[in-house]
Amino acid sequence: MNDLDAVATAMSAPETLVRAIGSGSRQGATPRFRKVELRPVRIKNDVRLQITRHDEHRPTVSNVDFPATDELSELLAEPYRHWLVETVDATLQLRFTKRGKTQLHTAPASRTQRLEHDRVAPHLIAADDTLFGVLGASAAKRRQVDAFLRAVEGATRDLAETATVVDLGCGNAYLTFAMHRHLVQSGYESRTIGVDVREDQRDRNTRLAGQLGWSDDMRFVAGSIADVELPSADIVLALHA
Numbered sequence: 571m572n573d574l575d576a577v578a579t580a581m582s583a584p585e586t587l588v589r590a591i592g593s594g595s596r597q598g599a600t601p602r603f604r605k606v607e608l609r610p611v612r613i614k615n616d617v618r619l620q621i622t623r624h625d626e627h628r629p630t631v632s633n634v635d636f637p638a639t640d641e642l643s644e645l646l647a648e649p650y651r652h653w654l655v656e657t658v659d660a661t662l663q664l665r666f667t668k669r670g671k672t673q674l675h676t677a678p679a680s681r682t683q684r685l686e687h688d689r690v691a692p693h694l695i696a697a698d699d700t701l702f703g704v705l706g707a708s709a710a711k712r713r714q715v716d717a718f719l720r721a722v723e724g725a726t727r728d729l730a731e732t733a734t735v736v737d738l739g740c741g742n743a744y745l746t747f748a749m750h751r752h753l754v755q756s757g758y759e760s761r762t763i764g765v766d767v768r769e770d771q772r773d774r775n776t777r778l779a780g781q782l783g784w785s786d787d788m789r790f791v792a793g794s795i796a797d798v799e800l801p802s803a804d805i806v807l808a809l810h811a
Contacts, residue, residue, distance in 0.1 A: 572672070573664055573672040573673075573674040574646055574664070574672065576662065576664075576674060576676075577590075577646065577653050577655055577662055577664050577674070578642050578643075578646060580655045580657055580660070580662055581608060581619075581638075581642055581655055582619075582636060582637035582638060582639070582642060583636075583637075583657070584610050584617045584619070584636040586657040586658045586659065586683075587608075587609070587610050587619075587655075587656075587657055587683075588609065588610075588656040588657055588658060588681050588682075588683055588684075588696075588698075589607065589608065589609040589655075589656050589696065590607070590608040590609070590653065590654065590655040590656070591605065591606070591607050591608075591653070591654045591755055592605065592606045592645060592646075592648065592650040592652070592653050593605045593606075593650060593651070593652055593654075593755070593756045593757040594650060594651030594652045594731075594756060594757020594758065595649060595650070595651055595757075596649040596650070596651050596666050596670065597668045597669075597670070597731075599649035600649065601648040601649050601650050602623075602625075602648060603623040603624055603625050603648075604624050604625060604626065605624040605756075606621060606622065606623050606624065606645055606648075606650075607621075607622040607624070608620065608621050608622075608645075609684075610636075610683060610685055611633065611685055611686070612685040612686070613633060616635075617636065617685060618633045618634060618635055618636065619633070619634050619635070619636055619638045619641070620632070620633050621633075621634065621638075621641060621645070649666075650666075650757065651665065651666050651731070651757040652664065652665050652666075652754075652755075652756070652757030652758075653665075654754075654755045656679065656681060656696075656699075657679070657681070658679075658680070658681050658682065658683060659678065659679060659680065659681075660676055660677065660678055660679055661676070661677045661678075661679045661700070662674065662675070662676050663675045663676075663754070665757075665759070668731065677783050679700050680700075681698055681700070682698060684698070693712065693716045694716055694719045694720065694723065694752055695712075695715065695716070695719070695748060695751055695752060695755070697709075697712055699751070700782065701747055701748065701751050701782065704778055704781050704782055705742075705744060705747060705778065707744060711744060714744075715744060715745065715748040718745055718748070718809075719748060719749070719752050722749070722805075723752075725805070726752075726753060726756065726758070726805070729753075729758055729804055729805075730804070731758065731759060732758070732759040732760075732761065733753055733758045733759070733760050733761070733804045733805065734760075734761045734762075734763070734801060734802070734803045734804050734805075735749055735750065735753070735760060735761070735762045735763070735803065735804065735805045735806075735807065736762075736763045736764075736765065736800055736803040736805070736806050736807070737749070737762070737763070737764045737765065737806075737807040737808070738765050738795045738806065738807065738808040738811045739765065739766060739767075739795060739808060739809075739810040739811030740764035740765060740766050740771070740775070740790070740807075740810065741766055741771060741810045742771065742774075742775070743764050743766075743771070743775045743778075743790070745807060745809060746762060746764045746775070746788075746807070747775075747778070747779075747782070747788075749762065749805070749807065750762040750784065750787070750788060754787075759787075760787060761787055761788075762787060762788045762789075763788075763789055763790070763791065763800060763801075763803075764788070764789075764790040764791070765790075765791045765793060765795060765798050765800070766790070766791075766792065767792065767793065767794055768792065769792040771790070771792070772790040772791060772792040775790040776789070776790050795808075795811060
């Protein structure tokens with residue numbers, strides 16, 4: 571089974587799929603829709619696959635029967651750079667390199683399905699995302715994170731394929747982790763650095779990055795903003811500073 575087949579299999583399983591997102595553009599190609607989101611929904615007595623296609627104006631929604639073979643084949647043929655698929659027991663992240671090769675990363679997870687067919691505006695990071703469980707984020711903190719991400723989302727759309735983010739005075743790093751998560755699920759290869767003067771914060775945040783499986787892409791530095799040596803960055807955060 572190749573990487574695309576693994577993603578298609580995960581997306582076509584109504585018993586285990588939580589959601590899937592296709593985003594970003596591959597080298598030299600642009601998908602018809604800026605982003606697509608998929609999730610299972612219960613309509614009357616049936617579970618169907620809800621597909622939301624986002625363009626520059628308004629999203630369009632369709633509900634199709636599982637396994638939705640034709641629809642999934644069409645979506646996976648679009649030149650999205652990144653696919654994020656979340657199931658009840660795993661997270662799959664499929665990324666296309668500049669040369670068109672696929673890289674699939676799979677990590678264990680624990681989630682529950684939400685099959686309600688409603689029109690509540692989705693959060694940019696789902697409330698049941700593993701991130702919030704590891705951080706111990708309250709509902710109020712999740713709302714704060716979502717408001718922050720929506721405020722900066724427009725500035726992230728024209729980034730290069732690899733983006734470097736630096737958070738100066740990151741503290742407990744809720745926003746640092748959330749920004750990294752949002753960029754990755756939007757199709758970017760994010761390199762994130764958090765800076766805080768307290769060594770205990772560095773140690774805590776480094777440990778949490780390890781729990782999330784992000785140690786290779788995130789690092790935390792103990793030191794003052796004035797003295798720390800950092801690479802050039804695409805995004806600099808300094809909310810707490």
